Amino acid sequence: MPFAAILGCADARVPTEMIFAKGCNELFVVRVAGNVLGRECLGSLRYAVAHFPKTLKLLVVLAHAKCGAVTEAVDVYLQPGRYLEIATDHSIRSIADQILVAVRVAASPSNSSTVTRLSLSQTAGPPFWRLPSS
Numbered sequence: 001m002p003f004a005a006i007l008g009c010a011d012a013r014v015p016t017e018m019i020f021a022k023g024c025n026e027l028f029v030v031r032v033a034g035n036v037l038g039r040e041c042l043g044s045l046r047y048a049v050a051h052f053p054k055t056l057k058l059l060v061v062l063a064h065a066k067c068g069a070v071t072e073a074v075d076v077y078l079q080p081g082r083y084l085e086i087a088t089d090h091s092i093r094s095i096a097d098q099i100l101v102a103v104r105v106a107a108s109p110s111n112s113s114t115v116t117r118l119s120l121s122q123t124a125g126p127p128f129w130r131l132p133s134s
């Protein structure tokens with residue numbers, strides 16, 4: 001029975017169980033690109049809380065460095081014209097829109113040092129949701 005429910009990013013390269021040195025079914029793991037908390041993810045976490053009340057002691061949102069989803073959202077914020085690249089893809093746009101809320105908050109004048117940090121942390125590689133050109 002899981003003692004922790006963890007919301008992690010789908011593009012993280014290390015399995016969550018490995019990070020915490022736990023085996024299968026010792027953690028309740030929900031992974032989605034950019035850690036966005038959509039209805040399905042929230043429902044999954046609520047399921048864990050409702051079905052493991054005796055063992056579940058912890059809810060964790062586990063972020064990671066060089067997140068492709070966050071990087072793309074920051075890129076779109078800094079270059080709004082890039083939004084057109086994802087505008088017609090509802091599933092990708094949904095992820096970006098949810099992350100952009102946090103990016104805009106981070107970019108507010110009272111958080112100016114945060115947006116600088118975000119823009120400097122962008123990776124050089126392609127975002128995870130772009131398919132390689134053929």
Ligand SMILES: [Zn+2]
Nearest residue numbers: 009011067068
């Ligand atoms: Zn990520």
